[in-house]
Amino acid sequence: MDIGSLLVILALLVLVGLFVSRPFFDKESASVDQAERQEDHELSHLLAERDRVLNALQELDFDNDLHKIPAEDYAEQRASLLQHGAEVLRSLDAHQPEAPGATAEERLDAAIAARRLTTAPASAVPNGRKQAVAVAAPDDAVEALLADRRRVRQEKASGFCPKCGRPVQKSDRFCPKCGANML
Numbered sequence: 001m002d003i004g005s006l007l008v009i010l011a012l013l014v015l016v017g018l019f020v021s022r023p024f025f026d027k028e029s030a031s032v033d034q035a036e037r038q039e040d041h042e043l044s045h046l047l048a049e050r051d052r053v054l055n056a057l058q059e060l061d062f063d064n065d066l067h068k069i070p071a072e073d074y075a076e077q078r079a080s081l082l083q084h085g086a087e088v089l090r091s092l093d094a095h096q097p098e099a100p101g102a103t104a105e106e107r108l109d110a111a112i113a114a115r116r117l118t119t120a121p122a123s124a125v126p127n128g129r130k131q132a133v134a135v136a137a138p139d140d141a142v143e144a145l146l147a148d149r150r151r152v153r154q155e156k157a158s159g160f161c162p163k164c165g166r167p168v169q170k171s172d173r174f175c176p177k178c179g180a181n182m183l
Contacts, residue, residue, distance in 0.1 A: 039095070046092050050111075053085040057112055082108060 060081065064074045085108045158170040163180040172182050 043092075043095050046088055046095065049088050050085065050092065053081055053088060054108075054111055057081050057085070061112075 057078065060069075060074065060077055063069050064071075069077075082105060086103075086105050089107055159168055160166065161168055161175040161178060161180055161182070164175060164178040166175060166177040168175055168182055174181055
């Protein structure tokens with residue numbers, strides 16, 4: 001081995017040693033990163049708790065609409081959930097000072113109302129009456145296509161399959177039973 005290759009190897013070892021030992025010399029940034037991670041963890045926990053409270057309120061309202069719980073229990077449980085949700089929102093305000101000026105209770109009610117904008121189909125509600133229930137909005141394109149397909153499938157049959165005799169819809173291109181081409 002000549003002297004040039006030894007110097008190259010020595011230079012590489014020094015660079016690798018500096019790279020590996022860098023975290024030991026940079027204690028200040030490690031403590032800042034740890035504090036940021038802790039803050040992110042607390043924020044994530046508060047957001048998850050907010051979502052849990054919203055879901056619990058939706059389920060409670062749905063159970064009340066179906067008369068599954070007594071009215072006095074509903075009022076007490078709803079009040080305690082609203083109080084807990086307001087505490088969570090206040091904690092979120094402490095972590096996010098740029099939040100709007102509305103009170104925590106008003107924002108919680110607004111979030112609940114926003115989640116109730118969709119209505120369930122009449123078949124999903126007892127007695128066939130439509131009402132606002134806690135159904136997640138179909139923000140997925142596939143769910144929207146499925147909902148359109150179900151709505152189309154509720155129409156009456158427009159004829160029969162020439163091969164098997166089963167009723168078919170106007171929108172069917174193939175028989176749902178035997179697969180015969182309907183066009």
